[in-house]
């Protein structure tokens with residue numbers, strides 16, 4: 610089986626019931642579909658709520674658009690000075706090399722922009738202009754290759770972009786955002802890993818992983834090929850209803866990441882992408898999970914829980930608060946909560962000699 614791209618193929622392979630085919634055809638007409646073999650094999654066809662299927666098999670609920678949902682939920686367009694570049698924060702830019710992915714996630718915040726037939730493929734001329742933008746903005750310290758998925762490019766094309774970035778002195782770090790190591794791990798060949806490396810500068814790879822089952826033997830081997838080549842690995846996880854919104858699953862995922870030499874980086878609150886309300890949780894759910902992780906798992910297993918503020922205002926950490934400023938008898942102090950939920954005064958009362 611190769612990548613499944615139509616509702617008819619999904620029905621034929623038992624990933625969608627035939628009576629839903631026409632509704633799913635309406636979904637597929639609007640949002641790209643790709644279910645690669647590596648992920649299709651993980652789906653338990655007997656489980657209608659399978660957490661892998663929920664992420665990648667289209668659902669008629671995607672046709673339900675809520676008023677608060679936005680076509681460009683994190684405001685990329687507003688911060689795009691030239692095609693392919695998003696310059697939101699002063700010291701870094703996104704460079705969107707392609708609009709193609711190995712898998713199309715049903716909750717994707719760029720779902721209106723990714724997939725075959727979308728109008729924003731980066732032409733060779735536009736790529737030259739994007740590199741020129743980076744070259745002429747000395748404040749850019751880090752370039753983040755994203756998309757689409759930059760690791761669907763050939764090793765030759767990726768290497769030519771990396772060489773162009775290597776020649777720009779003020780760019781000190783390159784980061785690649787990708788789902789390929791779990792969606793199509795055999796694509797991460799030694800040649801592609803060599804192409805990810807950049808002369809004289811570090812490449813970081815941030816891998817999008819949402820469920821511990823995605824870390825198959827093949828995915829782990831792909832991650833090892835990158836880690837063994839000296840590439841630091843980070844993770845990005847999207848908090849998704851019915852996928853990873855329980856302490857058990859989230860805890861297993863964070864531990865499995867560390868065991869694979871992947872440092873948990875971001876836990877994203879799901880964005881207000883159109884037709885994704887069935888996959889979003891409340892922020893209180895994410896905060897409960899973060900308390901669970903902080904209370905029971907190693908410090909290595911702690912991601913930063915973030916919300917991309919709609920309208921392009923960037924990411925903010927939204928983890929629960931453990932410290933509060935208090936005032937008693939005219940003297941200020943803090944109250945800090947420990948990992949068991951117990952509260953403590955800081956500085957302790959005996960040492961409280963003045964306002965902190």
Ligand code: SF4
Nearest residue numbers: 710713714717757788
């Ligand atoms: S791999 Fe990333 S960009 Fe592509 S569909 Fe999934 S979330 Fe969107």
